[in-house]
Amino acid sequence: MKINSLLIEIDGIDKEILRYLMDDARKPILQIANKIGISGAAIHQRLKKLEQSGVISGSKFTVNPKVLGYNTMAFVGVYLDKASRNSEAVKELRKIPEVLECHYTTGNWSVLIKIICRDNEHLMQLLNNKIQAIEGVSRTETFISLDQQIDRQIQL
Numbered sequence: 001m002k003i004n005s006l007l008i009e010i011d012g013i014d015k016e017i018l019r020y021l022m023d024d025a026r027k028p029i030l031q032i033a034n035k036i037g038i039s040g041a042a043i044h045q046r047l048k049k050l051e052q053s054g055v056i057s058g059s060k061f062t063v064n065p066k067v068l069g070y071n072t073m074a075f076v077g078v079y080l081d082k083a084s085r086n087s088e089a090v091k092e093l094r095k096i097p098e099v100l101e102c103h104y105t106t107g108n109w110s111v112l113i114k115i116i117c118r119d120n121e122h123l124m125q126l127l128n129n130k131i132q133a134i135e136g137v138s139r140t141e142t143f144i145s146l147d148q149q150i151d152r153q154i155q156l
Contacts, residue, residue: 013046016036017032017036017043018055018156022153065116070116070118071117072116072120072122072144073116074123074142074144075113075143076113076140076142076143077109077111077141077142078111078140079108080137085136086111088135089111089134090111092135096115100116102114109141123142
């Protein structure tokens, strides 16, 4: 794995630890240690090393947006009138809580964003009143996700 032009070496034990934690970040360290056959202290040392090297960063809970009433996921290609407006446009997109991801891309769009909305009406209001109102946005192209069929992290 290459991070900031440095090659970080992780061994089989590191990969095994990461697999357990990627599956369930709340899994007790001692339970992982017993399954792998090393001490809990060794797991903690390895996790500290992986964090310091940038291989891992924190842990988080996953919220199910549908349970909270957000049923429409969409990807929006955002066209900017000038490439130089990218930083300002991204700054404004950060202010919109429904924007989950923003990617600087090659191709036709300047950026591709992933947004979550309650329904199609909410999506339309968000596009018309917030995203297309950002200075420099010339137009957008929207793709509504019907179903997320794959959701995973990198395989180790």
